Amino acid sequence: MLTDTLCTRCGLCCDGTLFGDVELRGPSEAARVEALGLEVDTDDADTELLALPCAGLTGTRCSVYPHRPQCCRTFECRLLQQARRGEVSVDDAVKAIDDARAQVRRVHALLAPLESRQAARLPLSERVANALAAGPVREDSRTARRRTELRTASTALRRTLKVNFAD
DSSP states (O other): OHIIIIIHHHOTTTTTSSOSEEEOSSHHHHHHHHHTTOOEEEOTTOOEEEESSOTTEETTEETTGGGOOHHHHHOOOHHHHHHHHTSSOHHHHHHHHHHHHHHHHHHHHHHGGGSOGGGGGSOHHHHHHHHHHOOOSSOOHHHHHHHHHHHHHHHHHHHHHHHHTOO
């Protein structure tokens, strides 16, 4: 099954890389998700949202898989859809996942010295934006270089996500 090969290797839809949150199907699903120990937020319109990165994600696997919300059950990234249609081979899809995960690791490594530990609970794009905006007026050349590298790496990652994963 493709999801066993690709999705369990990836996790980008759950770890805050692709999305900042996902919409739940109302108060009953939100209550069920909270009972699983997952964080639920609400937006300005009082819509219940599963906060990402998901606390149910262990590595690249869902620890609440049989009880996951409907949005998680139905989501298929572009890469999975293309592999299902035979437009991308499984080997090429695995390579695309491995490349994207390597880019994510690079962004995380560049973020680490620029942010607090609490920031790790935020979606990746928000973490990058905060780190790039938080620079002091006068920063040392090493920190300035790291911010430039972060900007470059996050731009490359956004491009990869848009091409291979965005639905």
